[in-house]
Amino acid sequence: PLASEQRLQFHNVKPELVDQRREILQGLTADCKYVSPKYFYDEAGCRLFDRITELEEYYVTRAERSILQGAGQDICGYLSDKTMLIEPGSGSCEKIRMLLAHYLPASYAPIEISEYYLERAARQLRSEFPDLTVHAVCADFTSLDRMPDSVPPAPKAAFFPGSTIGNFEPKDAIGLLANLRRMLGVGGKLLIGVDLLKDPDQLHAAYNDQLGVTAQFNLNLLTHIGRILKRPFNTGYFRHKAFFNRALSRIEMHLECQQAHSLEVDGHTLRFAKGETIHTENSYKYSVASFEALASKAGFRRQQTWTDEGRNFSFHCLVA
Ligand code: AVI
Numbered sequence: 656p657l658a659s660e661q662r663l664q665f666h667n668v669k670p671e672l673v674d675q676r677r678e679i680l681q682g683l684t685a686d687c688k689y690v691s692p693k694y695f696y697d698e699a700g701c702r703l704f705d706r707i708t709e710l711e712e713y714y715v716t717r718a719e720r721s722i723l724q725g726a727g728q729d730i731c732g733y734l735s736d737k738t739m740l741i742e743p744g745s746g747s748c749e750k751i752r753m754l755l756a757h758y759l760p761a762s763y764a765p766i767e768i769s770e771y772y773l774e775r776a777a778r779q780l781r782s783e784f785p786d787l788t789v790h791a792v793c794a795d796f797t798s799l800d801r802m803p804d805s806v807p808p809a810p811k812a813a814f815f816p817g818s819t820i821g822n823f824e825p826k827d828a829i830g831l832l833a834n835l836r837r838m839l840g841v842g843g844k845l846l847i848g849v850d851l852l853k854d855p856d857q858l859h860a861a862y863n864d865q866l867g868v869t870a871q872f873n874l875n876l877l878t879h880i881g882r883i884l885k886r887p888f889n890t891g892y893f894r895h896k897a898f899f900n901r902a903l904s905r906i907e908m909h910l911e912c913q914q915a916h917s918l919e920v921d922g923h924t925l926r927f928a929k930g931e932t933i934h935t936e937n938s939y940k941y942s943v944a945s946f947e948a949l950a951s952k953a954g955f956r957r958q959q960t961w962t963d964e965g966r967n968f969s970f971h972c973l974v975a
Pocket residue numbers: 707715817818819820821822862869936937938
């Protein structure tokens with residue numbers, strides 16, 4: 656048997672701060688300002704996201720959990736215990752537990768940009784599942800086209816829950832899925848959660864909760880990027896804005912500027928007009944058929960689909 660320390664290994668391929676700065680500034684100097692939603696997830700953002708998943712209005716996490724609870728055994732029947740199970744954007748590693756209740760992969764490789772989340776979650780998992788080998792990879796999974804060399808080669812399957820795929824524009828989603836397909840190889844399985852298109856009022860409420868947690872989550876992005884840019888933003892100048900864009904079948908989140916102002920960063924003058932927004936997130940909503948079409952463009956075939964009772968959410972087994 657492997658010694659305990661060999662069963663938990665950390666691999667760090669976290670992006671450099673200068674690259675993060677360049678990426679953020681590129682978005683903030685564009686005609687329509689934007690920042691990638693990956694910048695939501697600093698420590699405070701991770702905590703706020705955890706609170707979102709417990710909100711009355713945010714049906715997403717509950718619906719997916721009910722699928723994984725009800726069909727967990729059936730779903731695990733599509734996986735082999737000889738594979739390394741990778742999870743891009745593993746967050747608090749909460750959902751993998753619902754699979755581990757039914758089967759033990761050869762190893763588990765959470766890939767997470769937040770060191771805070773990754774460390775805590777990986778250690779906690781190891782203590783709960785002493786037979787599980789964990790390769791914790793600190794990386795931006797959106798730019799990871801292969802596993803770091805320090806991770807031993809193994810046949811792979813992937814677990815990509817939470818409708819994170821919905822946070823990518825279709826062309827980027829196809830690129831990301833195609834990357835995953837290359838990592839998995841022919842016949843590899845991808846278990847993926849995808850939020851379903853539904854009543855716009857229900858969607859609107861899920862991203863405009865009464866308690867204002869989603870607003871805090873959105874505004875915290877400014878605090879986070881302000882730290883990276885070494886130039887704090889005045890969050891009081893901005894307001895959370897989220898709405899359903901029917902034509903594009905997506906929720907859009909923005910930060911709307913309430914007061915004209917400008918900011919000097921690294922030799923750039925960032926000007927914000929009153930009413931102008933920074934686009935911080937898209938959350939695409941699919942039908943089973945429209946998601947199947949997207950996945951097929953990345954070379955995946957849909958093998959099985961599960962939905963919750965209210966048909967709020969879908970979970971698919973795709974084959975590379
Ligand atoms: C992580 N992701 C799938 C969430 C979503 O619903 O798009 C992020 C989120 N944004 C606002 N609320 C939750």
